[in-house]
Amino acid sequence: MTFLEKKHRAFSRKIIYPIFTISIFFVGSITFSYAEEFVVTIPYGAFNPELNTPAEVWYDPAGLPIHVGDTVTWFNDDREGHTVTSGEGAGRFGWMDTKDLGAPNGIFDSERFMPGESWSFTFENEGTFDYFCVIHPWMEGIVFVEPIIPDYPHDATGKKLEQFPIFQITPDQSVEVNFSWEPEIIKTHEKVNFIYRFYDAVYDLPLRKMQYDISIVHNGNVVFEEKNAVSGAGGDYRQWIYDEPGTTIVKIKNLKPYGTIAETQIVFTDDASGRFTDFSTVVYDNAEKTFSTEKIIQPKQTLQFYYEIAVAIILVPAIMLVVALLYMKYHKSSTSVNSGRKSTPI
Ligand SMILES: [Cu+2]
Numbered sequence: 001m002t003f004l005e006k007k008h009r010a011f012s013r014k015i016i017y018p019i020f021t022i023s024i025f026f027v028g029s030i031t032f033s034y035a036e037e038f039v040v041t042i043p044y045g046a047f048n049p050e051l052n053t054p055a056e057v058w059y060d061p062a063g064l065p066i067h068v069g070d071t072v073t074w075f076n077d078d079r080e081g082h083t084v085t086s087g088e089g090a091g092r093f094g095w096m097d098t099k100d101l102g103a104p105n106g107i108f109d110s111e112r113f114m115p116g117e118s119w120s121f122t123f124e125n126e127g128t129f130d131y132f133c134v135i136h137p138w139m140e141g142i143v144f145v146e147p148i149i150p151d152y153p154h155d156a157t158g159k160k161l162e163q164f165p166i167f168q169i170t171p172d173q174s175v176e177v178n179f180s181w182e183p184e185i186i187k188t189h190e191k192v193n194f195i196y197r198f199y200d201a202v203y204d205l206p207l208r209k210m211q212y213d214i215s216i217v218h219n220g221n222v223v224f225e226e227k228n229a230v231s232g233a234g235g236d237y238r239q240w241i242y243d244e245p246g247t248t249i250v251k252i253k254n255l256k257p258y259g260t261i262a263e264t265q266i267v268f269t270d271d272a273s274g275r276f277t278d279f280s281t282v283v284y285d286n287a288e289k290t291f292s293t294e295k296i297i298q299p300k301q302t303l304q305f306y307y308e309i310a311v312a313i314i315l316v317p318a319i320m321l322v323v324a325l326l327y328m329k330y331h332k333s334s335t336s337v338n339s340g341r342k343s344t345p346i
Pocket residue numbers: 046047081082083133134135136139
């Protein structure tokens with residue numbers, strides 16, 4: 001058995017594992033990503049810049065959100081030839097007032113395609129892409145290309161974390177930090193739990209009380225910082241809600257024993273500068289939420305950590321049991337009412 005396998009097995013025994021199994025089971029809202037195809041129709045009447053045209057938009061839908069790798073096909077349902085050309089069009093009124101012809105930017109160009117024909121383009125880069133028709137420059141559309149959201153935990157470079165929770169040993173080889181976050185895919189305006197536990201890296205024993213500093217560096221700025229935090233038995237967690245997508249690093253540093261540590265033979269030197277870990281990942285833009293009403297509740301003590309595990313493990317089956325009992329009770333009483341009716345002579 002290799003060192004890592006041993007670590008992993010030791011970890012599986014520990015209480016943190018069930019909470020992950022349960023949350024993965026209940027969260028279920030991870031965005032799975034694979035290339036999709038979209039159709040934009042150029043409706044009948046697009047050739048006509050007048051406001052009384054039957055076409056309400058020139059490209060339907062006029063604004064299309066997709067992901068990197070998706071393909072868009074434009075279908076010409078009009079009676080004239082059109083183009084799909086990247087760049088700024090003249091706008092409906094702009095064209096009528098100034099005879100502006102728009103400005104292609106060279107990213108893509110279908111050239112003219114006729115009624116009944118179509119043209120496709122695959123978007124390989126994220127960004128916002130304006131396009132228009134060079135023949136009828138009032139015809140404008142836009143494609144919003146969002147980055148692919150992986151369905152697995154990964155670091156800030158996008159590399160898949162084959163082991164999650166992550167095991168990281170401090171540079172001085174004294175402490176092993178087991179670190180994870182939930183949900184695994186972090187999105188803006190949604191609460192994330194960073195969960196971590198400390199082990200002695202030599203004997204693989206849990207370190208019950210550790211003092212440490214924790215901070216979150218998001219897009220290069222410190223957005224959260226707590227000094228001299230103290231972990232209790234079973235580890236610790238911190239919650240955070242991000243306002244902006246980007247790269248995030250959770251830093252744990254100045255790890256040192258809080259009081260006397262009875263459970264390990266390891267000798268901690270006074271200099272804690274070599275006792276730190278950095279964990280990085282990506283925060284994605286939330287397509288469903290633009291703000292959060294959730295409150296961030298930081299643990300006052302680690303007992304709460306156990307309390308939450310207990311809630312997850314006990315409360316959910318308990319509610320199901322109560323619902324089942326109520327259902328059975330209701331069913332039973334309604335059956336007896338029915339049988340009572342049956343026996344009543346009309
Ligand atoms: Cu056109």
